[in-house]
Every structure is written in structure tokens, then in C-alpha cells.
Amino acid sequence: MKTPRFAPIPASLPATVPFVGPETLERQRGAPFAARLGANENGFGPSPRAVAAMAEAAGEIWKYGDSTNHELMAALAAHLGVTPDHLVVGEGIDGLLGLAVRLMIAPGDQVVTSEGAYPTFNYHVAGFGGVLNKVPYRDDAEDPATLAAKAREVGARLTYLANPDNPMGTWSEGRAIEAMLDQLPEGGLLLLDEAYVEFAPASAIPTINADDPRVIRFRTFSKAYGMAGARIAYAFGNPELIAGFNRIRNHFGVNRIAQAGALVALADQDWLEAVKAQVVAARDRIARIGQQNGLTALPSATNFVALDTGRDGAYARALVAGLAEEGVFIRMPGIAPLDRCVRISCGPEAELDLFAEALPKVLARL
Amino acid sequence: MKTPRFAPIPASLPATVPFVGPETLERQRGAPFAARLGANENGFGPSPRAVAAMAEAAGEIWKYGDSTNHELMAALAAHLGVTPDHLVVGEGIDGLLGLAVRLMIAPGDQVVTSEGAYPTFNYHVAGFGGVLNKVPYRDDAEDPATLAAKAREVGARLTYLANPDNPMGTWSEGRAIEAMLDQLPEGGLLLLDEAYVEFAPASAIPTINADDPRVIRFRTFSKAYGMAGARIAYAFGNPELIAGFNRIRNHFGVNRIAQAGALVALADQDWLEAVKAQVVAARDRIARIGQQNGLTALPSATNFVALDTGRDGAYARALVAGLAEEGVFIRMPGIAPLDRCVRISCGPEAELDLFAEALPKVLARL
Incomplete structure (x- = not known):
């Protein structure tokens, strides 16, 4: 055989x-x-109220979670000042990054990241046949300008930047990321991983129009909200791009207890x-x-x-x-x-x- | 822009x-x-003991789940009489089917299923560019012999069979599925979806050598174990095939509470x-x-x-x-x-x- x-x-x-x-x-x-x-x-x-909500939700685990993540999406939309069309909820940033790469990358497509940045992103890029280009850190920080220059040079379809950065903990000013968007190649997309954003100073958070088609931002309940084991995160950006996730995501993929916990955690600011x-x-x-x-x-x-x-x-x-x-x-x-x-x-x-x-x-x- | x-x-x-x-x-x-x-x-x-375990695990949700699902894999291996190398745990059968399709199907590859069978499988096949061939049900049941004949005809890389079947609830005898394996094209793989197998008569469960490279079987904690919202399931088969999942799965993708619940649910036979x-x-x-x-x-x-x-x-x-x-x-x-x-x-x-x-x-x- x-x-x-x-x-x-x-x-x-x-x-x-x-x-x-x-x-x-x-x-x-x-x-x-x-x-x-x-x-x-x-x-x-996490918030003790979120823990209590999760413990209570355990009794309802026989039900699938809401495939639209409706309540959480509404709460996140209000929290971020966007509409639910700008949002997708998924199984952690790892899961959402995998979907974003799948959505954008065909074999041979160019991708840019930093040498030493988040390896799971690289794992996804390799997993869909993308070609990784790596630029060095600058003063132990990921460097938006260098990333954008490399993206232009190779015609990158995707560029990855974590801000603040893991594994170094350093960050870029928001205005540097705003400037970077203008330096990306036409039709290129920035995946802005903001897993740690709640710990960052306000100046590190770029001001980006919710409809801007040049970037998708990723945030999570794993870090500041203390729910790493729950596997729940979200991405937001231009609705046309976000709609793409619905073509390939596992619609019933988010754990019901995680949905209940995230909703309460978000409310407990x-x-x-x-x-x-x-x-x-x-x-x-x-x-x-x-x-x-x-x-x-x-x-x-x-x-x-x-x-x-x-x-x-x-x-x-x-x-x-x-x-x-x-x-x-x-x-x-x-x-x-x-x-x-x-x-x-x-x-x-x-x-x-x-x-x-x-x-x-x-x-x-x- | x-x-x-x-x-x-x-x-x-x-x-x-x-x-x-x-x-x-x-x-x-x-x-x-x-x-x-x-x-x-x-x-x-689910088992009230599993609910209690999940409620308790909510307090540890700040930790990622075990990326290797070690304890659950060991328990499942003992339960099935296989080794952990024969097993992969994932985010529900939906998630595992998506990985299996990704592992096997390049654009244009042929796939066989039944007209009216589980649509999420078709969604995954389309999502990776596979070509779906559908055979009719026979007497309101999926028909292993017809599926295998179509698989030979088109040279299918993948064939899908749910036994027992959803949406009809009918089933094939295990020996018909055993016979089907011999009728598949050389190098073709059967994805045998056994989501409902715990409800089936013993005669419906095929006897298949754990190392047989012609089939991967999928089972879940969503149905008989009552944990649909937890998103935890497993696949088992030839270790060489199963190892492929580790190349593409989200290693930290399974919810920690789901891991805790599944372990206890499995123990409460x-x-x-x-x-x-x-x-x-x-x-x-x-x-x-x-x-x-x-x-x-x-x-x-x-x-x-x-x-x-x-x-x-x-x-x-x-x-x-x-x-x-x-x-x-x-x-x-x-x-x-x-x-x-x-x-x-x-x-x-x-x-x-x-x-x-x-x-x-x-x-x-x-």
C-alpha cells in the first residue's frame, strides 16, 4: 500500500x-x-468577573458558540469606534494571522518581516508558500521605514510589524507607522500585530482611518486581558478586506466559553x-x-x-x-x-x- | 489607495x-x-465531572494550553489502543478536516464526496482549490462502493465519507468501509468522519489497522461527549500521515478549558x-x-x-x-x-x- x-x-x-x-x-x-x-x-x-462568566458558561458547553460572535463583535465595535463590518473574531492572533496569510499569499508571493520577529508569522508564510524577506532590527526595535523600503524593493504583498514588538518589548511611535503606510508598495498590505498594545504608551498607537485598505490590525484577549488559554482575538480593518476572512474562516471555530469570557473581560476596563x-x-x-x-x-x-x-x-x-x-x-x-x-x-x-x-x-x- | x-x-x-x-x-x-x-x-x-473540570480550569485560563495536548493524547491512545504518534488533537472536526484538505489538496486535485453530505467539508475543498466530484446517496445512505468507484474514475486524492452519516443519520456496515479501502485508487486517502460513531452499532465500525495509510479517521468531543462549544476533536491514522498535521496546525490552537474537559469527559465512560x-x-x-x-x-x-x-x-x-x-x-x-x-x-x-x-x-x- x-x-x-x-x-x-x-x-x-x-x-x-x-x-x-x-x-x-x-x-x-x-x-x-x-x-x-x-x-x-x-x-x-483575567477579570474575576470574566472567570466567573467562563465557569458559568461551562454548563452550556453542549452548545456550539455563536458562529457570528455577534455580541462580542458589537462590544468590540463600540470599544474601537468602528462598525462590526470592520471586525473579525478568531482563534487567537495565531489563527487570524494564518487566515490573513492564506487570504493574501499564493506560492512565490513576497513577504517582509524583521529578522528575529514573531516566528509563528513566518511559519504561516512558509505554510502557504510565501517568500520571506527579513530586515534587521534597528537599535533592538523593528523599524517601520526599513520594513517599508524592503517591501517596495521586493514588491511585498504582505509586511509584518508587531508594535509593541515581541521578543524585544520595544515599540515604534504611532506616527512612524502612519508614515510607513505611505511608503508601502501600491496594493501591499501591512499586518500590524498589536497583541501588546494595551501596555503601550498612547503615542505608540497609530491613528489609522478604519477604512484604510493598507493595514489590518490584530489584537487579542491573550495578553492584557489574561486569557491566553481561551484562544480568542480579533482583527480589524477595511470591511472589504475583513469580509475575506468569512470566505475561509472556521465559522464555528471559537470556543463558547471564550466568547463569554471575552465579552465580560472587555467590559471590565x-x-x-x-x-x-x-x-x-x-x-x-x-x-x-x-x-x-x-x-x-x-x-x-x-x-x-x-x-x-x-x-x-x-x-x-x-x-x-x-x-x-x-x-x-x-x-x-x-x-x-x-x-x-x-x-x-x-x-x-x-x-x-x-x-x-x-x-x-x-x-x-x- | x-x-x-x-x-x-x-x-x-x-x-x-x-x-x-x-x-x-x-x-x-x-x-x-x-x-x-x-x-x-x-x-x-457532558459529564458533570467534565463541567466541573472546565469551571475549575477557567481560573487557569491565563496560561496557554499544552501545545502537544500531551495528557489527552495519552488518554486517547489508551482508549483507542494506538500510540500517540497515531493521533492529532485539534479545534473540532471542522478544523481538522480543514487541515487534512490543506495537507493533501493542491489546486485542481480531485476529491470525491456524496451529493448532500457534510457541506463544511466541501467548503474546505473549495477553499484550497480542490475539484469536488459528488455521487448520489443510495437509499438515503452514503454508499462506500459508489464513492470508491468515483474515486477510481477521477483519480481522487481524497474521498470523504461520514459514517454514520449527517444529515441522514444512516450508516454503512464496517465491512463495507473495509472493502472500500481496497477499491480506492492507489495513493488515494479516505477521510472517514466518525463524529457520531459512539451512537452507532458495533457492526458499523470498521476494523482498520492503525498503520493503514489509506484512511484518517476523525472523532470529536462535540457530539456524544456533549462539548460542541469547546471545539476539541481528534484524528487518527498512519503516523507518517498524522505527522503532516504538525507541519501546518496551530500548535497552541486548542483551548485550555477544552483540554481539561475532554480529558475528564473521556474518563467518564x-x-x-x-x-x-x-x-x-x-x-x-x-x-x-x-x-x-x-x-x-x-x-x-x-x-x-x-x-x-x-x-x-x-x-x-x-x-x-x-x-x-x-x-x-x-x-x-x-x-x-x-x-x-x-x-x-x-x-x-x-x-x-x-x-x-x-x-x-x-x-x-x-
Whole structure:
């Protein structure tokens, strides 16, 4: 019996995994992590009202979720000052990025991103046969002008920018992104990943007309709203572009409990403000812990801090491995020169205490 | 400003929606349904232990789910008598079918299904540029031999069979599916959708070697396990084929609460048995209600019953609309000659009472 062959694109793909999850690492080391500070999850958690809504919704899990995400779309539209036609809700930004790439990219189409930026985007581009062009970071930040110049040079159909950026935590001013839109090639589309936008200063958020056909923006309930495990996010932009998602999305794909939780989380902006204050305090503390140990914090507009070891990738990798041995899960950028840094997610005091204890021990061993 | 054009395949797709959800219909009619018997959801619900596990997991929703679905995979492997390498967990059968089509189908590749079978499969095939070939039902059932003959005729890379079938509730004997595998073209793959398999007689379940490269089987927690809104299902088959999913799936795509619930639901086989008994009783009652009103029940190995009106699609559509006006949500097959039937999902006594009350009223008006 002949094993069926895959279609040409999947046949050409490696079996890569963009990220190894903490549960996998825990099984490898044979013990749970005491501090979970690696996946930019929000250890301060979602609104307790959202948790209660999710617990209650568990009793209705026999029903499919609303395929139109109607109530959440209406609430998001009001929140953003757009119409529901500008919006699509999906299974996390990862899922929505996959759909956006599928919507835009045929084999051989050009795509631009930054060397060391979000690998899951690259995974999707490869998955649909796109050709990735990478520009370097500039001063540890993604650089809108360089991205746009490369997009013009190669005639990119898609350009990816995370603002604020992961894995570095840095950000661009909103006006630089506004200027970038004018520099993209005609008919090119910017995918603006704003997963961390709620943690950013107002000046980092570009002012873009809701109907502007040059950009789709992506936001999520995974980070500031503390619902990473729920897999619910949204994209917004020009209605004609957004309508394309309905041609290919899984209409019943969003978990019903996630829909219930997101609706309540969005309504509880007081909780969001409190989380943001906790994140600011945690960022400061991570920077201080770094400083006390000879590591320099990069400025951050996210819920994590990149600490510069001043050494190289091998050193930083050893630091990540050493901290894991001490029960502290962190991650780091994958690519030089960013990989001289380690990345610590903001979390509750007790987990940062463990990080503060473990760091000097591990550094002493290196 | 030029609106970016979509890639050729999405550009060619209509903005179809495979199913209109009950929430959308409720908004259109301005009132909720009193009986939700249209989406083959399981109104008997999941194991109360699974509901409790999901409610508890809501408190941990700030964490991403385990990207490897490790615990659930181990439990499923034990349950099925296969290894985890034979398994992939994903966001419902809809999500997994989409991945399977993407894995196998390049534009122009031939695919075979039955005229009137699950439309979401067709949506995925169109979404990746596959060419759909449809064979008729035989005696209101999908026919493995006819499907295989068409697959040989056109050189199909994929053939789809739901056993038991949706929307008719009928089934093939397992040995007919075993025979079908030998009749497929060399290198062709059968996608065997077993969403309703827990409701089927043992003789309907084919005996297939776990390593057989000619078939991937799909099962779900949405139906018998009562967790449609959780979006969690699995596929199993030859490890080389299953490994392909890891090249393209969203590794962190499954909701953490769904993972927790599925694990407990799978463990509570006593609850499953109790649900199956309730479904058998509900099937019998739906058949009796039909008979009392001049409608003939088709045999069913699922959690729904197709009632033959003995008339045509227009009549059945009027019946569905009339029942909706009475607050009873049901659905019906979309295609002649199947569309002379209406489809009623099994549900608790109180909802079937409402159906029993409304049916003669609506029939009298037609």
C-alpha cells in the first residue's frame, strides 16, 4: 500500500514547531516550574468577573458558540469606534494571522518581516508558500521605514510589524507607522500585530482611518486581558478586506466559553487598568533585578522585559537553561544579535521573587 | 489607495457560510428558541465531572494550553489502543478536516464526496482549490462502493465519507468501509468522519489497522461527549500521515478549558453510556412523534433522526420555518432528494414535548 503523498507545499515543509510549550519542558525536566515567566502570559489573570462568566458558561458547553460572535463583535465595535463590518473574531492572533496569510499569499508571493520577529508569522508564510524577506532590527526595535523600503524593493504583498514588538518589548511611535503606510508598495498590505498594545504608551498607537485598505490590525484577549488559554482575538480593518476572512474562516471555530469570557473581560476596563499598573510595577522590578545582576533592561511597552546579558546567544541560552533547572521558565529571542538577551514575562511578586533568587545563582555558575 | 487583492483561490471563493447558527436565527426572529434541536448538539450535556473540570480550569485560563495536548493524547491512545504518534488533537472536526484538505489538496486535485453530505467539508475543498466530484446517496445512505468507484474514475486524492452519516443519520456496515479501502485508487486517502460513531452499532465500525495509510479517521468531543462549544476533536491514522498535521496546525490552537474537559469527559465512560441510552430513547420518541403526524423516521445511528415528509424540499423547508416560528429550531438536508426530510436532534424530554406540540400545529397550517 502506497502512503498518500502530501500536496506540494506541505510536502516541502519541515516539521518545525515555532515554540516548545512550558508543559513539554516540565515533562522533560520531570518537575513543574515554580515560576512561569516565559510565554508572556499574564499571571495577574483575567477579570474575576470574566472567570466567573467562563465557569458559568461551562454548563452550556453542549452548545456550539455563536458562529457570528455577534455580541462580542458589537462590544468590540463600540470599544474601537468602528462598525462590526470592520471586525473579525478568531482563534487567537495565531489563527487570524494564518487566515490573513492564506487570504493574501499564493506560492512565490513576497513577504517582509524583521529578522528575529514573531516566528509563528513566518511559519504561516512558509505554510502557504510565501517568500520571506527579513530586515534587521534597528537599535533592538523593528523599524517601520526599513520594513517599508524592503517591501517596495521586493514588491511585498504582505509586511509584518508587531508594535509593541515581541521578543524585544520595544515599540515604534504611532506616527512612524502612519508614515510607513505611505511608503508601502501600491496594493501591499501591512499586518500590524498589536497583541501588546494595551501596555503601550498612547503615542505608540497609530491613528489609522478604519477604512484604510493598507493595514489590518490584530489584537487579542491573550495578553492584557489574561486569557491566553481561551484562544480568542480579533482583527480589524477595511470591511472589504475583513469580509475575506468569512470566505475561509472556521465559522464555528471559537470556543463558547471564550466568547463569554471575552465579552465580560472587555467590559471590565477597571480590571484592565489594575493589571496594567501591576505590569508597570513588574517591569520595573524585573529591570531592577537585572541591574542588580549586571543585566541591562531594554525599554518595554509590553508585559515582558528583555534583559541584555552583554554576552552572546550561547551565554543567554545557558542562562535560560540554568533558570529552568531552578524552576524558573523564561524564554529568549532566537536570532543574533537579539539573542544576547533573555526575556522575562511580568508576573506576580512571588514568581519574581523566585526569579530574583535564582538569577544570581545561575549567573554565578555560568 | 488601491485595496490589496486576495490571492487567486480566496479571490475566487464566494462568501458562503456552511451553516447559519441558531443564535443568528434567534436574532432574526427576535426571540430565543424554546427547543434547540437543530445543530445535533447534545442537550443531555457532558459529564458533570467534565463541567466541573472546565469551571475549575477557567481560573487557569491565563496560561496557554499544552501545545502537544500531551495528557489527552495519552488518554486517547489508551482508549483507542494506538500510540500517540497515531493521533492529532485539534479545534473540532471542522478544523481538522480543514487541515487534512490543506495537507493533501493542491489546486485542481480531485476529491470525491456524496451529493448532500457534510457541506463544511466541501467548503474546505473549495477553499484550497480542490475539484469536488459528488455521487448520489443510495437509499438515503452514503454508499462506500459508489464513492470508491468515483474515486477510481477521477483519480481522487481524497474521498470523504461520514459514517454514520449527517444529515441522514444512516450508516454503512464496517465491512463495507473495509472493502472500500481496497477499491480506492492507489495513493488515494479516505477521510472517514466518525463524529457520531459512539451512537452507532458495533457492526458499523470498521476494523482498520492503525498503520493503514489509506484512511484518517476523525472523532470529536462535540457530539456524544456533549462539548460542541469547546471545539476539541481528534484524528487518527498512519503516523507518517498524522505527522503532516504538525507541519501546518496551530500548535497552541486548542483551548485550555477544552483540554481539561475532554480529558475528564473521556474518563467518564459511565456518563457516556447513560447519554447513549437517553439518545436511543429520544430517537424512538422522535420517530413516534413523526409517525403520529404522518412522517416516517429513517433509521439512525446518530443523535438525530431524519423524518421523511413524503413531500418535497419546499414542503420540508416550510415545515422547518413553521417550527422556528413556534420556537423549535431544527434543520434539514440541503439537497434533493434528501431535502424531503427534516432533521431533529435528540434532546431532553421537555424539548421533545415542545416539538411534539408544535409539529401537528405547523403541519396543519402547511
